[in-house]
Amino acid sequence: MLTKNQIKELRQLHQKKFRVLQQQFLVEGVKMVKELIGSNYKFRAVYCVKTISAEFPSAFVISNEQMSQISTLTTPPGVLAVVDIPQFEPQDFTKGWTLVLNDISDPGNMGTLLRTADWFGIQQVISSENCVDVFNSKVVQASMGAIFRVSVHYADVLKVLEDCRREDIPVFAADMHGKALNEVVFPKNGLLIMGSESHGIGQDIQSLVSESITIPGKGNSESLNVSVAAGIICSRLPII
Amino acid sequence: MLTKNQIKELRQLHQKKFRVLQQQFLVEGVKMVKELIGSNYKFRAVYCVKTISAEFPSAFVISNEQMSQISTLTTPPGVLAVVDIPQFEPQDFTKGWTLVLNDISDPGNMGTLLRTADWFGIQQVISSENCVDVFNSKVVQASMGAIFRVSVHYADVLKVLEDCRREDIPVFAADMHGKALNEVVFPKNGLLIMGSESHGIGQDIQSLVSESITIPGKGNSESLNVSVAAGIICSRLPII
Numbered sequence: 001m002l003t004k005n006q007i008k009e010l011r012q013l014h015q016k017k018f019r020v021l022q023q024q025f026l027v028e029g030v031k032m033v034k035e036l037i038g039s040n041y042k043f044r045a046v047y048c049v050k051t052i053s054a055e056f057p058s059a060f061v062i063s064n065e066q067m068s069q070i071s072t073l074t075t076p077p078g079v080l081a082v083v084d085i086p087q088f089e090p091q092d093f094t095k096g097w098t099l100v101l102n103d104i105s106d107p108g109n110m111g112t113l114l115r116t117a118d119w120f121g122i123q124q125v126i127s128s129e130n131c132v133d134v135f136n137s138k139v140v141q142a143s144m145g146a147i148f149r150v151s152v153h154y155a156d157v158l159k160v161l162e163d164c165r166r167e168d169i170p171v172f173a174a175d176m177h178g179k180a181l182n183e184v185v186f187p188k189n190g191l192l193i194m195g196s197e198s199h200g201i202g203q204d205i206q207s208l209v210s211e212s213i214t215i216p217g218k219g220n221s222e223s224l225n226v227s228v229a230a231g232i233i234c235s236r237l238p239i240i
Numbered sequence: 241m242l243t244k245n246q247i248k249e250l251r252q253l254h255q256k257k258f259r260v261l262q263q264q265f266l267v268e269g270v271k272m273v274k275e276l277i278g279s280n281y282k283f284r285a286v287y288c289v290k291t292i293s294a295e296f297p298s299a300f301v302i303s304n305e306q307m308s309q310i311s312t313l314t315t316p317p318g319v320l321a322v323v324d325i326p327q328f329e330p331q332d333f334t335k336g337w338t339l340v341l342n343d344i345s346d347p348g349n350m351g352t353l354l355r356t357a358d359w360f361g362i363q364q365v366i367s368s369e370n371c372v373d374v375f376n377s378k379v380v381q382a383s384m385g386a387i388f389r390v391s392v393h394y395a396d397v398l399k400v401l402e403d404c405r406r407e408d409i410p411v412f413a414a415d416m417h418g419k420a421l422n423e424v425v426f427p428k429n430g431l432l433i434m435g436s437e438s439h440g441i442g443q444d445i446q447s448l449v450s451e452s453i454t455i456p457g458k459g460n461s462e463s464l465n466v467s468v469a470a471g472i473i474c475s476r477l478p479i480i
Contacts, residue, residue: 108348112465121458146461181475218361218479221386225352228471231464235421235472239458 002047002066010047010070010082016133023085025135026070028077030055032145039148041083048079055079072137085135088151091124091160093169096189097237100126102157102205103196104226107132111142112227113194118146120234125152126160126191157193161208164191170210173201174229178212186237194230197223242287242306250287250310250322256373263325265375266310268317270295272385279388281323288319295319312377325375328391331364331400333409336429337477340366342397342445343436344466347372351382352467353434358386360474365392366400366431397433401448404431410450413441414469418452426477434470437463 002010012018013026024044027036030052036043046059047070053061056079068076091098099117104110110132117125132139134152143150164171170190193209195201206212215224215232224232242250252258253266264284267276270292276283286299287310293301296319308316331338339357344350350372357365372379374392383390404411410430433449435441446452455464455472464472 112468115461115465116468118461119455119457119464121460144461144463149460215359215475216479217359220361220389221355221358221384223384224359224471225355225467227465228352228356228468231468232471232475235455235475239456 002062007066007069013082014072014137016136019085019133019135024082025085025140026080026137027083027140028071028073028080028137029141030077030079032140033079033081035145035148036081036083039145041086041148044082044084046079046081049076052078086151088153091126091153091155093164093167093191094189096124097122097234098124098126098191099230099234100128100157100160100191100193101131102128102193102201103199104131104194105196107136107138108142109225109227110134110136111139111144111147113230114139114143114146114150114152116227116231116234118143118150120237121239122234122237123150125150126155126157127152128157129154158204158208161191161205165208171208172211172213172233173205173209174233175201175206175209175212175214176223178214180216181213181233181236182216184211184213184236188238192230192233192237194226197226242302247306247309250320253322254312254377256376259325259373259375264322265325265380266320266377267323267380268311268313268320268377269381270317270319272380273319273321275385275388276321276323279385281326281388284322284324286319286321289316292318326391328393331366331393331395333404333407333431334429336364337362337474338364338366338431339470339474340368340397340400340431340433341371342368342433342441343439344371344434345436347376347378348382349465349467350374350376351379351384351387353470354379354383354386354390354392356467356471356474358383358389360477361479362474362477363390365390366395366397367392368397369394398444398448401431401445405448411448412451412453412473413445413449414473415441415446415449415452415454416463418454420456421453421473421476422456424451424453424476428478432470432473432477434466437466 047062048056048059173193288296288299413433
């Protein structure tokens with residue numbers, strides 16, 4: 001049995017300011033909590049309802065009512081965990097590819113971008129401060145577990161790109177007026193920047209890009225969804 | 241001023257059974273209604289709030305309160321239109337590519353799939369009866385206008401594939417155990433089947449496929465999002 005106050009504290013983790021304060025986030029649902037348990041992430045507690053408690057022997061059993069009070073999902077997940085926000089190793093741009101996300105506000109897109117990075121073996125993501133918080137429940141959910149395998153660094157994208165220029169790390173960006181994807185030759189390592197669908201990547205970032213890439217199409221739709229565009233480009237990167 | 245009854249009737253169009261009954265659907269938001277007006281779709285009426293009425297001279301002006309009553313969006317769109325569900329020409333599989341969607345339940349994915357098809361010049365989509373309704377508001381929204389350019393036919397996918405086999409139309413399907421995408425040579429026309437992420441395309445459909453395609457990855461994530469996977473494959477099809 002959780003107290004009203006404990007429920008309130010757990011619920012607060014749906015808000016970014018409390019996640020930052022507590023350095024914790026929530027993971028909800030059977031599949032996701034199992035992925036969590038199999039990962040390197042440290043978790044404080046697992047709560048589950050009685051009907052599935054056999055699947056989570058070390059979990060703290062709570063009532064369905066309390067589960068609904070904590071979860072924001074329309075269908076309460078049956079199980080959720082309180083997880084420590086991890087500290088990642090410093091970034092290294094010399095090994096493999098890094099996905100750079102600038103101004104991605106939709107949590108579904110953010111999660112799908114992590115899932116796509118993970119599929120293609122991209123282990124490092126740089127996120128601009130104005131992207132949606134990666135520990136937001138909807139992002140965690142949409143990542144389908146990729147969040148436990150990809151390290152996401154919040155950083156000043158301009159500063160990262162200036163460092164890359166000094167160190168001769170190649171920087172590619174998806175853009176509406178770049179070189180056709182089929183003609184681009186990708187090196188073994190580099191950065192791929194994906195910007196917001198409505199605003200693109202911005203002039204300041206553009207000036208630090210080695211090569212802009214465009215995905216050829218018939219040009220009926222104004223643009224592709226950002227996760228779809230990222231997937232198309234990532235599918236051309238050398239997988240190492 | 242709309243009557244309570246008129247508002248109720250408009251609101252009912254958020255439910256599939258009433259869309260089927262009335263053969264109408266709703267289009268919401270400035271960008272989408274403008275795309276609608278520029279398309280071949282027939283619409284019955286446009287409703288907008290006073291602040292943006294100059295942009296829609298032929299619209300019927302309603303109060304903000306009435307707009308919120310009709311819309312299901314958290315931020316009411318300011319403008320919406322009542323549109324006739326179109327009757328499409330019979331399908332033709334001999335010209336270009338057709339995207340076949342089987343058991344796609346998420347409206348965001350459905351809309352993004354239409355948007356992707358439109359980007360790559362795929363004008364015809366076959367949808368299984370168990371896909372989410374394409375005239376659902378969330379699908380319309382996520383399609384970003386592609387819904388006005390791509391024709392979506394609801395059909396029995398098995399029957400369509402049997403016809404294709406008789407007529408020697410090549411049928412490709414995304415699958416976890418197919419040929420690596422880079423090794424597949426795509427003809428100028430054909431069908432590409434995308435199934436549900438959790439259930440795949442099913443054994444009965446599988447037996448009617450000419451070639452299964454797998455997107456190579458590092459295999460960390462269990463799968464790619466279906467719209468991302470469709471985008472990656474569509475980017476390899478010959479655009480005509």
